[in-house]
Amino acid sequence: MTPMEWAIVALALVGAFFGGVAAIGIVRLPDVYTRAHAASKSDTLGAVLTIGAAALAIQTDLSTIKAVFLLVFMFLTNPTAAHAIARAAQDQGIEPWTAGDEEGES
Amino acid sequence: MPVADSVTVRNTVAYAVEQAESAAREGQQQVSLHLVAVASTRSVDPDAQSELGQAKDLLDRIEVWLDEDLGAERPSNLDVETGVIGADRYLFSPGNYADVILAYAEEHGIERVILDPEFNPGGTTPMLRPLEVELVRGDIEVETAPVERPARSTALARAATLPKYLTVFGASYLFYLLLSSYKPLDFFTGAITATIVTALLAPIAFSRQPSLTRIPKQLARMAIYVPYLLKEIAVANLQIAYVVLHPSLPIDPEMVDLEAAVWGDAAVTTLANSITLTPGTLTVSVSEQAFDIHSLTGSAREDLFGGGLERAVRFVFYGREAAAIPSPRERGQGEDSDTESEVGEPEVADDD
Numbered sequence: 001m002t003p004m005e006w007a008i009v010a011l012a013l014v015g016a017f018f019g020g021v022a023a024i025g026i027v028r029l030p031d032v033y034t035r036a037h038a039a040s041k042s043d044t045l046g047a048v049l050t051i052g053a054a055a056l057a058i059q060t061d062l063s064t065i066k067a068v069f070l071l072v073f074m075f076l077t078n079p080t081a082a083h084a085i086a087r088a089a090q091d092q093g094i095e096p097w098t099a100g101d102e103e104g105e106s
Numbered sequence: 107m108p109v110a111d112s113v114t115v116r117n118t119v120a121y122a123v124e125q126a127e128s129a130a131r132e133g134q135q136q137v138s139l140h141l142v143a144v145a146s147t148r149s150v151d152p153d154a155q156s157e158l159g160q161a162k163d164l165l166d167r168i169e170v171w172l173d174e175d176l177g178a179e180r181p182s183n184l185d186v187e188t189g190v191i192g193a194d195r196y197l198f199s200p201g202n203y204a205d206v207i208l209a210y211a212e213e214h215g216i217e218r219v220i221l222d223p224e225f226n227p228g229g230t231t232p233m234l235r236p237l238e239v240e241l242v243r244g245d246i247e248v249e250t251a252p253v254e255r256p257a258r259s260t261a262l263a264r265a266a267t268l269p270k271y272l273t274v275f276g277a278s279y280l281f282y283l284l285l286s287s288y289k290p291l292d293f294f295t296g297a298i299t300a301t302i303v304t305a306l307l308a309p310i311a312f313s314r315q316p317s318l319t320r321i322p323k324q325l326a327r328m329a330i331y332v333p334y335l336l337k338e339i340a341v342a343n344l345q346i347a348y349v350v351l352h353p354s355l356p357i358d359p360e361m362v363d364l365e366a367a368v369w370g371d372a373a374v375t376t377l378a379n380s381i382t383l384t385p386g387t388l389t390v391s392v393s394e395q396a397f398d399i400h401s402l403t404g405s406a407r408e409d410l411f412g413g414g415l416e417r418a419v420r421f422v423f424y425g426r427e428a429a430a431i432p433s434p435r436e437r438g439q440g441e442d443s444d445t446e447s448e449v450g451e452p453e454v455a456d457d458d
Contacts, residue, residue: 017347018343018347021343021346021347021350021351024350024351025346025350028350028355029350029355029357030357030359031359033359033388033390033400034357034359034400034402036388036400037346037386037388037400037402038346038350040382040383040388041339041342041343041346041382041383041384042343042346042347042350044339044383045339045340045343062285062287065284065285066285075379075383076379078383079378079379079380079382079383079389080379082382082388083378083379083382083388083389083390083391086388086389086390086391086400087390087391089390090390090391090398096359096360096361096400097359098358098359098360
């Protein structure tokens with residue numbers, strides 16, 4: 001394999017790892033706000049790395065540029081979506097989970 | 107006129123009063139203006155108290171506006187009534203609202219309904235259009251008040267100037283060419299597309315006059331900011347991965363307020379999005395400069411009030427001098443969470 005191929009594989013794997021972290025986070029974290037954390041950040045990084053891998057793999061000018069635009073829009077829209085979810089939760093009056101709750105319940 | 111809290115309710119009330127007043131001055135007959143708040147819940151429901159309270163507040167405000175608009179010389183044949191209707195049943199659809207409004211109109215011999223263009227009692231779903239359609243069933247005149255949206259219209263549509271047109275045209279033309287295959291035809295179609303885009307979007311494109319000196323500077327500083335942000339994102343993502351995968355899930359979430367020292371829509375948006383992207387912190391809501399931020403761990407709060415991101419955003423938008431403004435901690439914010447986050451292990455949050 002060429003160095004380029006190694007780079008592509010590494011990016012894709014790390015991207016998949018963070019995608020996995022996001023999924024695990026959504027399952028493990030206790031409430032809507034903390035889950036929004038996992039869904040917005042790890043997911044953004046995972047998607048961005050994977051798209052980066054794709055951009056390297058495609059190698060034609062046009063598609064690479066398009067992939068880069070995808071990256072940019074990912075960075076703009078993902079946090080905005082997380083913000084919208086969190087604000088909707090706040091508007092609904094959902095109280096954030098705190099470390100104290102767990103000890104009360106378990 | 108049915109009323110509900112909205113950005114245009116003030117102007118719509120003014121319009122309705124003006125219409126009623128001129129009608130009263132023209133003719134001799136009695137003119138009456140009814141301003142009604144439509145309650146969606148039944149008065150026996152648990153939510154009804156707060157809804158009725160809000161409706162009452164609104165009607166009180168409207169009374170004050172009426173005094174302002176009508177002044178001392180109120181025509182003797184004009185009478186104004188306010189009230190809450192529809193409190194005897196649930197209202198879900200625009201049809202329900204129309205039923206209540208039409209029933210009320212019939213009962214009181216009302217000939218004309220004036221709608222607030224932002225009338226939206228049901229929440230976020232737009233309901234003006236369907237409500238208008240439903241109201242046409244009745245035997246009365248329906249009209250949407252010709253009022254501007256005060257805040258938003260001034261914020262959105264501004265007179266477009268030549269530099270604005272040129273900037274929008276240049277940006278859209280470049281974007282088009284970047285994605286094209288550089289054939290002669292592409293240059294031609296790109297010009298046409300960019301012209302259309304410019305004509306449509308230039309009036310709403312910038313909040314300030316674009317300047318040839320400011321924008322390239324900001325772009326250059328943005329180019330410095332992006333790698334910094336990427337580094338922050340990468341480091342913080344590793345922390346989150348650690349927290350999420352750690353068997354005991356060492357989190358200590360807390361809501362914090364941040365009074366950020368940034369100004370302007372673009373800068374605030376950039377900061378809000380950057381805060382959300384840097385793991386451990388999530389912008390929940392922003393108004394002006396006050397950020398509500400949900401933080402996942404104590405160390406995330408440390409970083410937030412350390413002000414690295416805020417300083418970087420200031421650097422991007424206002425230059426080097428502005429970056430020297432003290433960090434939120436130096437301005438005396440986030441002190442409560444400091445004491446907590448210095449404890450290594452997650453502690454029981456005792457704030458509520």
